[in-house]
Structure formats: C-alpha cells, structure tokens
Amino acid sequence: MGNYIFNGAIYFIAIVLLVVSLIKSRQKTKQALLKAWNSFKNILPMLLGVILLIGLILSILDTNLISRIIGEKSGVLGVLLASVVGSVTLIPGFIAFPTAALLFEGGAGYIQIAAFVQTLMMVGIVTLPMEIKYFNKKVAVLRNVLSLVLSIGVAYLIGLILTIWK
Numbered sequence: 001m002g003n004y005i006f007n008g009a010i011y012f013i014a015i016v017l018l019v020v021s022l023i024k025s026r027q028k029t030k031q032a033l034l035k036a037w038n039s040f041k042n043i044l045p046m047l048l049g050v051i052l053l054i055g056l057i058l059s060i061l062d063t064n065l066i067s068r069i070i071g072e073k074s075g076v077l078g079v080l081l082a083s084v085v086g087s088v089t090l091i092p093g094f095i096a097f098p099t100a101a102l103l104f105e106g107g108a109g110y111i112q113i114a115a116f117v118q119t120l121m122m123v124g125i126v127t128l129p130m131e132i133k134y135f136n137k138k139v140a141v142l143r144n145v146l147s148l149v150l151s152i153g154v155a156y157l158i159g160l161i162l163t164i165w166k
Contacts, residue, residue: 043094046092046095047094050091050099051095054099054102061106063107064107066108067106067107067108070082070103070109070112070113070116071108071112072109072110072111073109078109079111079115079152079155080152081112082108082113082115082119083119083151083152083155085116085119086115086116086117086119086123086151087120087123087125087144087148088126089120090124090126090127091120093120093121096120096121100113103116110158110159110163111156111159112155114155114158114159115152115155118150118151118152118154118155119147119151119152122147122148122150122151123147123148123151124144125144128140128141128144131143131144
C-alpha cells in the first residue's frame with residue numbers, strides 16, 4: 001500500500017510541475033515534452049529487448065535455481081558470479097534497477113544484487129578497449145580492478161545495512 005501512495009505522490013508532483021511549466025512557458029514545455037518523447041522512442045527498443053530477455057531468463061530459471069546461484073545462501077561464489085555478470089554486461093542504469101528488482105523477486109540475495117548493479121555501473125569489461133584507447137592500458141585496467149574491489153566491498157556494506165534494516 002505504501003508504494004502506491006508514494007508512486008501516486010510522485011505522479012501528482014510531476015503533473016503539478018508540468019502545469020506550472022505550461023503556465024510559465026507553453027512553448028518551452030512543448031519543446032521539452034517533444035524531446036522527452038523522442039528520447040523515449042530511442043530508448044524503447046533497447047528497454048523492451050532487455051525486459052523480454054530478463055522475462056525469458058526468469059521464465060526458464062525457477063526461483064529455486066536463482067536462489068541457489070545468486071541467493072542469500074550462495075555466499076562468496078554467488079557474489080563473485082553476480083560481479084562477473086555485472087562486469088561484462090552493458091545495460092544502462094534505468095534498466096539495471098528494474099532487472100535487479102525482478103532478480104530479487106526471483107530469489108536473489110541483497111549482496112548479490114548489489115554486487116551485480118555496482119559492477120554493472122562501475123566495471124566495464126566490454127568497454128575496456130575504448131578506455132585503453134582514450135587513456136592508457138595501465139590506467140584503464142587499474143580503474144576497472146579498483147572498481148571491482150570497491151563494488152564488492154560496497155555490495156557487502158549494502159547487504160549488511162539491508163540485513164540490519166529488515
């Protein structure tokens with residue numbers, strides 16, 4: 001029930017601010033809405049593709065398997081697996097968080113999800129060649145290794161906080 005109230009409040013605030021924007025400048029508001037719509041159209045194919053892929057994976061993998069692989073009881077191996085998957089996956093943040101929610105509902109643990117999202121945002125194995133091109137090999141590799149270590153550390157810290165919070 002609390003989520004519905006929170007979401008409703010966010011939508012209400014957005015509508016109020018949109019009306020204020022319309023009153024202040026109808027032309028700029030129209031331009032902003034048009035830019036937002038075009039951005040949404042550009043993002044939609046990728047978003048739908050990832051949602052379909054995650055849906056397919058979650059339909060194939062049952063909650064018991066997800067729990068065994070990256071559940072709370074999977075331990076260090078589950079954290080490392082989630083970190084590796086996050087490190088080699090290239091998806092934007094606005095898709096990563098809904099994906100994390102789906103994994104959590106499927107039985108994944110807090111620490112494992114935190115490791116996945118952290119490495120997804122901070123470690124770039126796929127983008128490493130580009131980083132090496134613009135920086136140098138030493139800096140790019142060092143940044144990725146430090147990001148991986150930091151991501152795992154932050155994942156355990158998030159897991160500790162969320163475990164205490166429950």
